Amino acid sequence: MEPLPVTFYARDTVEVARDLIGKKLVRREGKNRISGVIIETEAYRGEEDLACHCRAGRTPRTEIMYGPAGKAYVYLIYGMYWMLNIVTEGDGNPGAVLIRAIEPLEGLEIIAERRTGQIRKTWTDGPGKLCRALNIKGDLNGSNICSAAGPLYITQGKVISPETIQAGPRVGLESVPEPWQSKAWRFMVNHQHLRGV
DNA sequence: AGCACGATTAACT
DNA sequence: GTTAATCGTGCTC
Numbered sequence A: 001m002e003p004l005p006v007t008f009y010a011r012d013t014v015e016v017a018r019d020l021i022g023k024k025l026v027r028r029e030g031k032n033r034i035s036g037v038i039i040e041t042e043a044y045r046g047e048e049d050l051a052c053h054c055r056a057g058r059t060p061r062t063e064i065m066y067g068p069a070g071k072a073y074v075y076l077i078y079g080m081y082w083m084l085n086i087v088t089e090g091d092g093n094p095g096a097v098l099i100r101a102i103e104p105l106e107g108l109e110i111i112a113e114r115r116t117g118q119i120r121k122t123w124t125d126g127p128g129k130l131c132r133a134l135n136i137k138g139d140l141n142g143s144n145i146c147s148a149a150g151p152l153y154i155t156q157g158k159v160i161s162p163e164t165i166q167a168g169p170r171v172g173l174e175s176v177p178e179p180w181q182s183k184a185w186r187f188m189v190n191h192q193h194l195r196g197v
Numbered sequence B: 001a002g003c004a005c006g007a008t009t010a011a012c013t
Numbered sequence C: 001g002t003t004a005a006t007c008g009t010g011c012t013c
Helices: A013-019 A108-114 A127-133
Strands: A024-029 A032-045 A072-077 A081-087 A095-106 A152-155 A165-168 A186-189
Touching (some): A013 A095, A024 A095
Antiparallel strands (some): A072 A081
């Protein structure tokens, strides 16, 4: 299936975060192919959003978010975990969607190998976990998400009916001031709605 | 040049 | 429920 076009990402970040639920994330590594259905996302939008890295304005790290949509923004946190985001918006409006969890589809053997000691349920149910399972690291920062020839892209997957998508506050923002701490910019879907993807 | 901390995780008690 | 692991980033001196 074709990757989603750049026009999908060049929209309001919160809408893109919601619409990415149910889409299929594909990781290409040579002849290997690992994929999964996106089941949890979070939106980070604008310099005014005090939870977004862009609160610091344009810096070497955030520069990617000021550029065109459809690029990967990958960064390291706590010195050991990589986070995968997709750049959104455009026209100098910075924003990105954090991919927080996926349901594995292809490459299960490779995932199991990279997640040794973990039960299947916890293979990719966190942003740092899915990056480890899919071998997503800093070298993928800036890569084009809209090309099937690239290392990472997203396809349509299964259309999820809007009423099965839950919204809630973003995770890990204990020290972020309101209203940003409580914005319902986290989106999730129940696993039961993913049968037959 | 130094420092405090983070969009987390896994292994503890 | 609590905490160590581990380092790039942005801010202060």
